[in-house]
Amino acid sequence: MNNGKISVRYAKALIMSAKEQKLLDPVRKDMELLLKTLRAVPELLQLLESPVVEPAQKLKVMNAIFSSKTEALTLSFIKLAITNNREEYLPGMARMYIDLYKQEKGIKQAFVTTAVPVEKEIRTAIINMIRKVFHIDIELNEKVDEHIIGGFILQVEDQLLDASVTGQINKIRKSLINKTYEKR
Incomplete structure (x- = not known):
């Protein structure tokens, strides 16, 4: 499947959940933090993209980094992406969420x-x-x-x-x- 389509689908689902829970703004900040972290620490993205590293290990690392800094919804979203073997698309999902957020807010x-x-x-x-x-x-x-x-x-x-x-x-x-x- 096209990685653009995957990113859009996941981002739309996240924005719908964030809207329902009235967490649009905090989740946007979380997505910005995720992008900033992945840019600043390229090894983290390499770890996420590695087929050798087990999903449980990836979850453990992401949980250690983001659990105290992000909303529970964001952590659940990251867990879902990793569980579904979509972790390599997280940067695209985060960018798409931010784009959808801007559209939503005008x-x-x-x-x-x-x-x-x-x-x-x-x-x-x-x-x-x-x-x-x-x-x-x-x-x-x-x-x-x-x-x-x-x-x-x-x-x-x-x-x-x-x-x-x-x-x-x-x-x-x-x-x-x-x-x-x-x-x-």
Whole structure:
């Protein structure tokens, strides 16, 4: 079976259970913790994917790591995935749960690119401005790219606002090139 389909099915089941138990937010945090842990400790993912390691041992390790930090529902979910030999799909399941959670809550993605890291106050101002203008809840993803020299590039859904120095230079360059062709 396609691993995307497996991840979607498990994530949908988890979000339905979390919704019933009013645990959408805590389980989202658990899924973020799971992803963060699997990225930070690649050996853990190798252990989960290993056909040599017994499921009971995998359960023991995951229980030791997550039992004090996550909801019982999350632990049951991890146990179910391991018991059904789907542990290698846990990262995909966690990502899919987070995506479904954002859909459920109406949270959209916004991306801001700046030449230097954004300070906390400016980040808050950007989020508030986006909420006011677009009337949506957002999750702001930041990227630093010193090639834009200064200013920022903001993308919300399918709209792009390029207020970077590089963007302004490119506009001027295009304008000059068009004027040169008009004179000839």
